[in-house]
Amino acid sequence: MNISKLIDGKAAAARVLQQVKHDVLALQTQGITPALAVILVGEDPASQVYVRNKILRAEECGIRSIEHRLDADCPQDRLLALIATLNADPAVSGILLQLPLPAHIEETRALQAIDPRKDVDGFHSENVGGLSQGRDVLAPCTPTGCMYLLEQTLGDLTGKHAVVIGRSNIVGKPMAALLLKAHCSVTVVHSRSTDARALCQLADIVVAAVGRPRMIDASWLKPGAVVIDVGINRIQDGDRSRLVGDVDFDSALPQASAITPVPGGVGPMTIAFLMHNTVTAARQQAQAQVQPHNSPSEAACLSAY
Numbered sequence: 001m002n003i004s005k006l007i008d009g010k011a012a013a014a015r016v017l018q019q020v021k022h023d024v025l026a027l028q029t030q031g032i033t034p035a036l037a038v039i040l041v042g043e044d045p046a047s048q049v050y051v052r053n054k055i056l057r058a059e060e061c062g063i064r065s066i067e068h069r070l071d072a073d074c075p076q077d078r079l080l081a082l083i084a085t086l087n088a089d090p091a092v093s094g095i096l097l098q099l100p101l102p103a104h105i106e107e108t109r110a111l112q113a114i115d116p117r118k119d120v121d122g123f124h125s126e127n128v129g130g131l132s133q134g135r136d137v138l139a140p141c142t143p144t145g146c147m148y149l150l151e152q153t154l155g156d157l158t159g160k161h162a163v164v165i166g167r168s169n170i171v172g173k174p175m176a177a178l179l180l181k182a183h184c185s186v187t188v189v190h191s192r193s194t195d196a197r198a199l200c201q202l203a204d205i206v207v208a209a210v211g212r213p214r215m216i217d218a219s220w221l222k223p224g225a226v227v228i229d230v231g232i233n234r235i236q237d238g239d240r241s242r243l244v245g246d247v248d249f250d251s252a253l254p255q256a257s258a259i260t261p262v263p264g265g266v267g268p269m270t271i272a273f274l275m276h277n278t279v280t281a282a283r284q285q286a287q288a289q290v291q292p293h294n295s296p297s298e299a300a301c302l303s304a305y
């Protein structure tokens with residue numbers, strides 16, 4: 001394998017987390033301790049693992065974490081009341097509502113209840129709208145992590161043609177917005193696109209966020225394309241199961257100039273940028289107290305990693 005082509009997400013995430021720790025220490029000297037409230041509704045096993053990892057990582061960074069576990073049959077009003085309490089608590093910098101939620105809870109309503117200034121996942125419509133206007137807002141963690149990897153690999157992205165495969169609210173759409181903000185020409189392909197492969201063959205940058213194991217092989221790629229594989233798919237391989245991406249790594253590797261592996265590519269970046277967003281939220285809230293006339297968006301100033 002050509003190791004020099006590998007985009008090492010573990011190492012990149014470690015660098016981001018190092019910066020987060022440094023930023024936490026700097027805030028602490030001003031009497032500010034960033035705090036992340038994590039809400040888990042129900043007992044979904046995968047969600048429990050994600051929440052545990054987020055809390056562990058927060059603690060490693062010096063971010064206080066507050067876990068709120070609600071029963072799977074918790075009434076929606078109780079969840080909304082908890083979010084309102086956390087919104088009003090000045091000691092809470094960020095609120096993360098672990099998805100998916102049980103079916104009886106309206107996901108959009110719950111996400112919209114989070115104060116946009118504490119919306120460290122970047123899912124509130126105020127942050128989504130701000131991102132689509134190219135403003136510096138709290139942006140979703142996975143696409144922000146992809147941008148970091150791309151900028152570390154390619155430097156300035158101006159003028160690059162990027163194809164994003166997938167149009168979800170969590171990955172595909174914010175990814176496209178961030179690439180546009182970085183002055184790329186962006187094409188988004190999805191399940192109803194008529195010839196996704198032909199469009200993808202024109203791309204300097206391919207970001208795959210589909211959820212279909214190894215769908216993208218070398219035939220989708222222009223020689224020298226940079227490939228970011230967001231997909232995390234568990235497949236059965238003989239008598240053991242393992243994780244693969246949306247990209248057929250072995251096929252794509254010779255064609256790509258750089259590529260993220262799965263695991264060890266985009267995955268570690270998501271938690272790293274959750275921590276980054278929590279510290280950013282804490283800093284912006286502290287600044288807003290000093291400058292009360294600024295609106296949250298005016299106060300927003302996402303430091304360049």
Ligand code: NAD
Nearest residue numbers: 142166167168171190191209210211230231232266267270
């Ligand atoms: P999603 O199911 O919400 O969206 C998938 C998208 O793929 C849709 O927009 C759909 O139109 C598109 N699609 C489906 N079939 C297609 C096809 N044949 N051609 C082109 N487009 C097609 O999924 P999601 O939440 O965006 O996640 C995508 C993948 O990324 C999943 O594997 C998920 O596990 C993974 N993921 C990883 C991280 C991470 O931290 N690395 C975070 C979020 C999601």
